[in-house]
Amino acid sequence: MSLDSKIPEGPLSQKWTKHKMDSKLINPANKRKYKVIVVGSGLAGGSAAATLAELGYQVECFCYQDSPRRAHSIAAQGGINAAKNYQNDGDSVQRLFYDTIKGGDFRSREANVYRLSEVSCNIIDQATAQGVPFAREYGGLLANRSFGGAQVSRTFYARGQTGQQLLIGCYQALEKEIQKGGVKMHTRTEMMDLVLVDGHAKGIVVRDMVTGEIRTHAADAVLLCTGGYGNVFYLSTNAMGCNVMAAFKAHKRGAYFSNPCYTQIHPTCIPVSGDYQSKLTLMSESLRNDGRIWVPKSKEDAAAIREGKKKASDIPDEDRDYYLERKYPSFGNLAPRDIASRAAKEACDDGRGVAKSGLGVYLDFRDAIDRLGEDTIRARYGNLFQMYEKIAGENPYQQPMMIYPAVHYTMGGLWVDYNLMSNLPGLHVLGEANFSDHGANRLGASALMQGLADGYFVIPTTIANYLATQTPGSITEEHEAFNSAKKEVEERIQKLMSIQGTKTVDYYHRELGLLIWDKCGMARDKAGLEEAIEKVKVIRDDFWKNVFIPGEANGLNMELEKAGRVADFLEFGELLLRDAHQREESCGGHFRSEHQFTDTDAEVQSGKTQVGEAKRHDDEFSYVSAWEFTGVDNEPVLHKEELIFEEAQPSIRSYQ
Amino acid sequence: MNLTLKVWRQKNANDPGQLETYQAKEIPSEASFLEMLDIVNNQILEQGQDPIHFDHDCREGICGMCSLNINGIPHSKEQGITTCQVHMRKFSDGDTIWIEPFRAKAFPIVKDLVVDRSSFDRIIQAGGYIDVRTGSAPDANSVPISKEVADAAFDAATCIGCGACVAACKNASAMLFVSAKASHLNQLPQGAPEKEARVIGMVEQMDEEGFGNCTNHFECEAVCPKSISADNIAKLNRDYLLAKAKQSVSS
Numbered sequence: 001m002s003l004d005s006k007i008p009e010g011p012l013s014q015k016w017t018k019h020k021m022d023s024k025l026i027n028p029a030n031k032r033k034y035k036v037i038v039v040g041s042g043l044a045g046g047s048a049a050a051t052l053a054e055l056g057y058q059v060e061c062f063c064y065q066d067s068p069r070r071a072h073s074i075a076a077q078g079g080i081n082a083a084k085n086y087q088n089d090g091d092s093v094q095r096l097f098y099d100t101i102k103g104g105d106f107r108s109r110e111a112n113v114y115r116l117s118e119v120s121c122n123i124i125d126q127a128t129a130q131g132v133p134f135a136r137e138y139g140g141l142l143a144n145r146s147f148g149g150a151q152v153s154r155t156f157y158a159r160g161q162t163g164q165q166l167l168i169g170c171y172q173a174l175e176k177e178i179q180k181g182g183v184k185m186h187t188r189t190e191m192m193d194l195v196l197v198d199g200h201a202k203g204i205v206v207r208d209m210v211t212g213e214i215r216t217h218a219a220d221a222v223l224l225c226t227g228g229y230g231n232v233f234y235l236s237t238n239a240m241g242c243n244v245m246a247a248f249k250a251h252k253r254g255a256y257f258s259n260p261c262y263t264q265i266h267p268t269c270i271p272v273s274g275d276y277q278s279k280l281t282l283m284s285e286s287l288r289n290d291g292r293i294w295v296p297k298s299k300e301d302a303a304a305i306r307e308g309k310k311k312a313s314d315i316p317d318e319d320r321d322y323y324l325e326r327k328y329p330s331f332g333n334l335a336p337r338d339i340a341s342r343a344a345k346e347a348c349d350d351g352r353g354v355a356k357s358g359l360g361v362y363l364d365f366r367d368a369i370d371r372l373g374e375d376t377i378r379a380r381y382g383n384l385f386q387m388y389e390k391i392a393g394e395n396p397y398q399q400p401m402m403i404y405p406a407v408h409y410t411m412g413g414l415w416v417d418y419n420l421m422s423n424l425p426g427l428h429v430l431g432e433a434n435f436s437d438h439g440a441n442r443l444g445a446s447a448l449m450q451g452l453a454d455g456y457f458v459i460p461t462t463i464a465n466y467l468a469t470q471t472p473g474s475i476t477e478e479h480e481a482f483n484s485a486k487k488e489v490e491e492r493i494q495k496l497m498s499i500q501g502t503k504t505v506d507y508y509h510r511e512l513g514l515l516i517w518d519k520c521g522m523a524r525d526k527a528g529l530e531e532a533i534e535k536v537k538v539i540r541d542d543f544w545k546n547v548f549i550p551g552e553a554n555g556l557n558m559e560l561e562k563a564g565r566v567a568d569f570l571e572f573g574e575l576l577l578r579d580a581h582q583r584e585e586s587c588g589g590h591f592r593s594e595h596q597f598t599d600t601d602a603e604v605q606s607g608k609t610q611v612g613e614a615k616r617h618d619d620e621f622s623y624v625s626a627w628e629f630t631g632v633d634n635e636p637v638l639h640k641e642e643l644i645f646e647e648a649q650p651s652i653r654s655y656q
Numbered sequence: 657m658n659l660t661l662k663v664w665r666q667k668n669a670n671d672p673g674q675l676e677t678y679q680a681k682e683i684p685s686e687a688s689f690l691e692m693l694d695i696v697n698n699q700i701l702e703q704g705q706d707p708i709h710f711d712h713d714c715r716e717g718i719c720g721m722c723s724l725n726i727n728g729i730p731h732s733k734e735q736g737i738t739t740c741q742v743h744m745r746k747f748s749d750g751d752t753i754w755i756e757p758f759r760a761k762a763f764p765i766v767k768d769l770v771v772d773r774s775s776f777d778r779i780i781q782a783g784g785y786i787d788v789r790t791g792s793a794p795d796a797n798s799v800p801i802s803k804e805v806a807d808a809a810f811d812a813a814t815c816i817g818c819g820a821c822v823a824a825c826k827n828a829s830a831m832l833f834v835s836a837k838a839s840h841l842n843q844l845p846q847g848a849p850e851k852e853a854r855v856i857g858m859v860e861q862m863d864e865e866g867f868g869n870c871t872n873h874f875e876c877e878a879v880c881p882k883s884i885s886a887d888n889i890a891k892l893n894r895d896y897l898l899a900k901a902k903q904s905v906s907s
Contacts, residue, residue: 069720
């Protein structure tokens with residue numbers, strides 16, 4: 001199957017306008033005949049479901065939580081980007097586009113990123129009209145702050161709860177449509193499989209998590225808005241329930257999975273404290289506006305801090321290494337996430353970490369508090385400081401925070417074309433679940449932007465291009481494909497329940513996560529990846545022989561839910577490792593130790609970059625990897641979409 | 657530390673349920689309360705038993721999914737946090753901890769500590785939104801809103817819909833939840849056109865769901881993990897009265 005990205009003709013800045021004009025329309029009387037399934041109720045799914053229902057389509061929306069308001073978009077803290085240029089500091093659609101392409105290390109699709117930048121402004125208007133209480137200046141107009149990878153202030157925010165406020169706006173729009181009858185909502189319902197009829201996505205199989213009932217739902221198109229796969233690492237900043245099941249089941253039915261090795265390790269999280277730990281907590285990137293990151297210059301000082309013999313305040317300024325400010329003077333503490341994370345790892349690998357485990361660096365507000373006063377800092381970051389104090393048990397107004405990188409976001413996802421449709425006709429993928437906009441690294445405050453752009457503004461136009469080719473309601477649950485998919489799901493559950501082994505689901509999840517973090521975390525190499533590919537098979541085989549799930553399948557059974565998700569992570573993890581192995585270059589969040597600049601490189605000698613920076617190989621790897629599933633124990637087949645750069649010329653990504 | 661837990665176990669909605677005793681052994685003081693339950697569940701699983709079911713998801717205090725009455729108080733006696741943000745360093749070795757579900761007629765128990773809070777969603781459906789068609793919004797800066805108003809709306813908007821206010825109230829009233837949403841939307845200029853329909857719709861739905869009336873004890877405010885003020889209830893009462901008066905005059 002060939003990969004046709006369906007990028008419209010014409011200059012980049014005209015593509016979306018032209019595409020909207022060229023897209024098919026469905027008249028209002030006919031829209032109500034089409035049914036669309038939306039899986040997931042976060043920013044992408046919630047906004048898509050609400051907007052499609054407003055347009056007149058029949059929508060069925062599914063989420064695993066007890067309410068659509070709980071989706072993990074809610075945990076996003078810092079903000080949402082938009083090229084409004086309210087600050088008059090030189091921002092524009094063009095600049096947001098370029099920052100995002102460069103931030104993604106030239107591994108994303110130009111046309112999609114340009115469209116994202118264009119619609120970014122509409123999102124702020126929409127959210128404000130819904131009553132989202134963005135931060136304001138005293139004059140009553142909207143305020144902005146800066147985020148990593150940008151030298152303009154374009155981030156709109158609602159204290160440290162921007163994701164919550166945007167999601168509530170979106171949830172309220174969704175509830176309004178539920179009340180009007182446009183959306184039928186299914187909470188505590190998990191998608192277990194995708195149903196294909198003649199190669200087209202025409203429905204899903206779900207499990208009612210309260211009764212255990214397996215049901216099928218038919219529709220004219222299916223939208224997956226199911227988030228990322230960060231929980232393959234076990235410990236991440238994702239919610240406990242985040243999983244890859246919907247996307248991976250679609251992959252097993254033929255949808256291509258793109259760039260799974262592009263995983264984002266966020267630099268500012270609270271360090272791991274013990275084996276019992278169930279998740280990691282992010283400290284918003286916005287803290288880097290005023291916080292300065294450092295470790296001691298000497299290993300001796302670092303050791304003294306770890307042993308409790310010295311405190312941060314005992315280290316005078318001349319003995320501190322503000323390493324981001326030193327290495328990247330023009331971006332300083334606001335260097336992009338992948339770069340800031342690797343720098344923290346380097347400092348700790350060098351023996352200069354300050355947490356007890358050795359894996360932690362300081363994020364220090366001392367200078368900001370001296371300059372602005374404690375009250376200003378409290379107004380800006382109060383809830384984040386409080387959150388830190390609750391978890392770490394230390395007062396960050398007096399002692400610097402201790403942070404370390406943690407898995408946060410996944411740029412890879414199901415392959416989609418410009419219409420956000422996968423290679424399977426009818427299957428559309430939105431938000432973090434697709435691959436298209438962030439390349440190999442996502443900039444801060446861009447995830448909320450993408451989820452809402454896809455749901456509010458892109459899919460409502462592009463879905464008609466597919467639906468107009470379909471006779472509405474032509475496929476129902478009576479079709480044989482639904483019956484057989486349902487049977488497969490029931491058999492898989494039966495199989496899981498019948499193992500009755502001796503080890504818990506969490507045991508396997510942790511084993512898998514530790515392996516992937518160790519061999520495919522902030523740095524990867526060929527030998528390590530090959531070793532991990534073999535090991536993951538061993539863990540998977542053992543899981544299917546020895547996992548223990550108590551209770552019954554026909555009722556609320558949280559171990560069974562987890563087991564289904566972990567079973568998919570055990571297969572997906574291998575794909576992630578294989579992708580990382582195949583991509584023999586470093587780019588963004590994918591850092592292959594073999595591919596970094598050394599002092600013999602001309603680019604280092606001429607001062608364009610520094611030793612240890614990621615080295616891309618554009619001549620060989622300027623493409624999107626799209627993996628085709630060929631069976632659990634078979635090697636997947638790689639398809640490539642070449643990346644074409646018309647406006648942004650790939651260059652060394654410098655933040656010096 | 658070692659603890660004794662008295663945990664509410666209930667197989668399903670129809671089961672009468674009862675308190676069971678568990679020993680939580682060697683719990684690290686850095687662990688969170690839910691991680692303590694994870695450890696206990698692991699011990700239960702090792703004995704081949706069904707683990708304690710409880711709702712949770714983000715584990716950072718924002719999704720509103722976690723609940724639990726801890727020693728009789730929703731989200732524990734610690735102020736301004738959710739259950740998932742409670743840490744074991746707040747307990748002492750040898751403590752006995754009672755863990756029960758949020759209890760209210762409008763929050764039926766699903767299993768163990770898991771309750772059904774979909775009544776909150778239906779209250780939002782009855783008016784907890786601003787009806788704005790996607791794509792029809794004016795430029796975000798075309799309507800200036802003073803910082804004071806924006807901040808006050810924000811304070812009310814921080815509600816996470818956890819239901820602690822209901823669980824703490826002896827009448828199982830949802831007034832803090834309803835008033836927070838009404839207050840968030842009513843004071844913004846964008847929310848003004850639907851103000852009256854909103855308060856009448858939400859209050860009537862609240863009554864229909866079986867939540868009780870407010871008798872001004874303000875237990876809700878004391879347990880709210882987002883410290884939402886009970887002043888919002890006074891605002892709601894005023895707005896509701898005015899809306900009803902207008903409705904009766906115009907009908």
